[in-house]
Amino acid sequence: MTHAVKYHPGIPLLEQYVEGTLEADVALAVSAHIDLCPHCQQLCLDLSAEQGLMLEKSAPAAELDATDLDQMLADIMAQPQWNGRELNTQPQGPVQVQLKDKTFTVPRALARLVEQQTKWTQLGSIANAKLPAGDKRHVSLLYIDKDTAIPQHTHKGLEITLVLSGRIVDEKGSYGVGDILINTPDDTHTPRTLPDEDCLCLSVLSAPLQFNKGITRLLNPLQHLFY
Amino acid sequence: MLNLASTQRHDGTTPAQREPGMSTNDENAPEIRTGQWEDALSFVAVHQDKAAYSELFSYFAPRLKAFGMKMFGNEQQALEMVQDTMLNVWRKARLFDPSRGCASTWIFTIARNVRFDMLRKKQSRKDDISADDLWYDGNYPEQEDSGSHQWDTVLMTEKLAPHFDRLPEAQRLVMVKVYLEEKSHQEVSDELAIPLGTVKSRIRLALDRLREALDDTRS
Numbered sequence: 238m239t240h241a242v243k244y245h246p247g248i249p250l251l252e253q254y255v256e257g258t259l260e261a262d263v264a265l266a267v268s269a270h271i272d273l274c275p276h277c278q279q280l281c282l283d284l285s286a287e288q289g290l291m292l293e294k295s296a297p298a299a300e301l302d303a304t305d306l307d308q309m310l311a312d313i314m315a316q317p318q319w320n321g322r323e324l325n326t327q328p329q330g331p332v333q334v335q336l337k338d339k340t341f342t343v344p345r346a347l348a349r350l351v352e353q354q355t356k357w358t359q360l361g362s363i364a365n366a367k368l369p370a371g372d373k374r375h376v377s378l379l380y381i382d383k384d385t386a387i388p389q390h391t392h393k394g395l396e397i398t399l400v401l402s403g404r405i406v407d408e409k410g411s412y413g414v415g416d417i418l419i420n421t422p423d424d425t426h427t428p429r430t431l432p433d434e435d436c437l438c439l440s441v442l443s444a445p446l447q448f449n450k451g452i453t454r455l456l457n458p459l460q461h462l463f464y
Numbered sequence: 465m466l467n468l469a470s471t472q473r474h475d476g477t478t479p480a481q482r483e484p485g486m487s488t489n490d491e492n493a494p495e496i497r498t499g500q501w502e503d504a505l506s507f508v509a510v511h512q513d514k515a516a517y518s519e520l521f522s523y524f525a526p527r528l529k530a531f532g533m534k535m536f537g538n539e540q541q542a543l544e545m546v547q548d549t550m551l552n553v554w555r556k557a558r559l560f561d562p563s564r565g566c567a568s569t570w571i572f573t574i575a576r577n578v579r580f581d582m583l584r585k586k587q588s589r590k591d592d593i594s595a596d597d598l599w600y601d602g603n604y605p606e607q608e609d610s611g612s613h614q615w616d617t618v619l620m621t622e623k624l625a626p627h628f629d630r631l632p633e634a635q636r637l638v639m640v641k642v643y644l645e646e647k648s649h650q651e652v653s654d655e656l657a658i659p660l661g662t663v664k665s666r667i668r669l670a671l672d673r674l675r676e677a678l679d680d681t682r683s
Contacts, residue, residue: 247676248669254598255576257576257595261592268599272600272604280668283669284669285565285572286565286661286665287634287666287669288569288576289565289566289568289572289573290566290569292524292568295530295531297527297530306521309525309547310518310521310522310550312547313517313521314517317555318554318557319555323555324556324558326596327596327601328597329602347597349594349597350593350597
């Protein structure tokens with residue numbers, strides 16, 4: 238029986254993800270969530286369809302050099318089409334990561350980055366592996382042993398946590414595989430693991446995001462989706 | 465033969481060809497899109513059909529350029545994006561799967577990915593996040609229903625209706641017809657001249673927004 242994901246990114250976040258306007262490191266966390274969440278997979282297909290329709294119904298560029306375009310068309314059709322291996326450049330599925338004697342599965346979105354680099358730094362019962370992504374290298378895998386509280390910390394932007402294995406709890410709830418938590422600097426919370434279960438997360442520390450409505454609850458609104 | 469000029473309808477049918485009064489209980493039937501651009505893409509994929517590709521190109525390239533101008537504010541980069549996007553449409557045509565979406569959706573996602581990777585390259589990032597990491601272009605394995613069905617029946621119209629006004633117009637229109645006027649998805653598709661798949665996807669998007677709205681009123 239698979240665990241139903243309860244905490245999803247809000248629609249504004251998914252929209253920016255689909256448009257490709259979301260910051261890459263935040264988009265990475267959203268993408269990994271989607272890998273784990275059939276509900277958001279469907280929403281993203283729907284949002285992409287809306288974007289496609291907008292493109293189809295949009296006005297063509299006013300200034301166009303017809304000879305430029307004709308040349309472009311001819312150049313393209315002179316190229317061979319691809320088949321087989323050339324078409325499969327994407328990581329296709331989840332991969333395993335190793336931490337001491339433990340093996341974890343991480344989603345497709347993280348596969349390439351994790352295969353490039355997973356060097357763990359151990360700090361007591363917490364271990365951290367920075368992934369080669371993001372400006373200030375603030376995208377990392379975070380392992381928390383069972384019965385451990387995360388030390389209080391502050392940061393200027395958003396803190397995004399995606400549970401990849403196990404479970405963490407805080408004052409507001411209990412988060413299992415696929416659940417995404419988005420915290421602002423104003424949120425004070427003390428996440429911790431349960432006495433008998435450890436946890437692997439993706440952690441992204443990001444600059445603040447820009448939204449038309451600057452309401453953080455819009456980022457993470459679907460916690461009551463399954464009553 | 466392709467009849468590329470005659471139809472602008474997305475799914476290539478006329479209202480008369482469609483079955484009227486189909487029930488709304490066909491949520492899970494996969495819709496295979498067959499329309500002008502979908503057909504053109506499969507001709508490109510199967511026959512390397514240059515005429516079909518030229519039609520696609522002459523429709524989408526100028527629109528992609530406008531999209532690129534908006535995104536880059538720079539003609540040279542906009543044209544580079546058009547070139548790379550349309551080249552990928554040519555090279556990767558056989559990856560297009562009409563059961564997963566429309567041709568326009570597929571072309572949009574290619575343009576978005578090209579644009580994303582262009583921007584990342586400009587910032588000279590190496591070994592970093594790429595479009596291939598962020599947007600999976602394959603089928604996820606089938607999962608149990610994720611709950612929209614449940615909501616369809618659980619949610620009372622009276623509870624939802626007050627929130628309809630805050631939906632994006634395209635979604636509101638569909639929701640009013642389905643939930644207040646109790647029309648079938650197929651009827652709404654015919655009336656608004658939009659594909660059945662679009663009716664369904666707008667309902668799903670609207671339901672998610674309504675969930676958010678209802679959540680707000682509760683907390």
